[in-house]
């Protein structure tokens with residue numbers, strides 16, 4: 001190489017480096033978190049005003065305003081997510097958590113989202129439900145090239161319609177969504193008074209298949225998930241929805257699992273006021289206490305939180321309010337298994353029998369350490385209430401309505417203090433005790449099949 005050529009290359013090299021540095025500085029810093037708690041509201045300090053949403057066990061992504069464009073930076077990367085105290089999962093997500101942060105913008109905003117891929121494989125982001133230029137729709141191969149590991153892509157579009165949206169990859173979807181890649185997107189109305197509420201919550205329905213004793217979801221599971229989650233959390237790890245008595249609440253829910261979820265609220269009626277297509281006209285709404293949310297759908301429900309108390313709010317499929325331990329075992333009600341559970345759990349570490357009197361017996365057994373759980377595994381039915389075991393897991397939380405609650409206070413106010421004589425209670429009866437007969441234990445020589453429970457077959 002002659003000297004002249006070398007100099008030219010050198011100059012070209014410097015120029016290229018300078019351009020790269022400018023390009024790097026042009027990308028806003030990516031904010032990340034390792035926290036799985038509900039973050040305080042992100043109050044807008046630039047751009048048009050709006051009333052922010054509270055992301056259940058999540059947070060909203062700060063932006064940078066540049067030439068009147070809202071700039072966000074998402075990083076697709078492996079993350080550690082606490083599913084509930086006692087269990088951590090190795091997932092893929094955005095900016096340190098799964099789901100990724102909620103993106104909040106205002107109708108008419110110009111939005112620019114930088115997406116950096118730190119995954120071991122290519123990805124893309126589809127902005128589910130948005131009106132946007134076709135080339136910004138994020139479908140790998142169809143509307144853009146995949147974002148390869150190490151690359152950063154830029155999406156830019158106007159947030160044309162107010163409402164509830166989601167984002168998720170449209171590249172190796174089955175794997176990436178089973179690993180937890182998804183997030184919520186809220187486009188607030190231009191007029192902050194339009195559809196105004198006092199508290200606005202959002203979360204996604206998602207599901208994982210993590211074998212007891214392991215940390216990584218199985219990604220080719222279609223229906224047999226064993227962890228049914230609100231924003232990648234199970235009860236009792238899910239924050240309560242809190243309200244001051246008389247406040248108007250909105251709860252926005254998006255479904256990115258592979259089955260529908262009838263979401264049910266106790267003690268109040270609500271109306272579906274928003275769907276994935278926009279706001280529901282007043283004349284088209286009707287009151288209900290359960291709304292079924294199909295795969296890929298978003299629903300916003302609204303109600304006045306006027307009944308004091310701790311009200312259950314959950315998916316009504318009972319298998320979706322249980323955690324990972326087995327579902328595939330015979331009904332053992334009436335069969336004495338004295339001593340067997342201990343023997344079996346030594347042979348098969350994740351063996352889980354059904355109790356002689358029902359499933360709740362099992363919760364008590366594992367509690368007394370009579371039957372140890374595998375590492376990094378949650379009991380199937382857990383959670384403690386002020387009156388005892390709640391025997392719930394999965395897609396379950398509470399709506400806590402209190403007489404007094406500060407405007408932006410989203411903390412758990414603790415147990416409801418019931419007024420005197422307002423709790424169901426035992427009364428004396430003079431009925432004879434119920435007699436129960438024990439089924440005999442199998443004779444020796446009979447082969448006993450121990451089933452290793454781990455999935456939720458066919459539901």
Ligand SMILES: [Cu+2]
Pocket residue numbers: 228260261262315316317320395
């Ligand atoms: Cu469900």
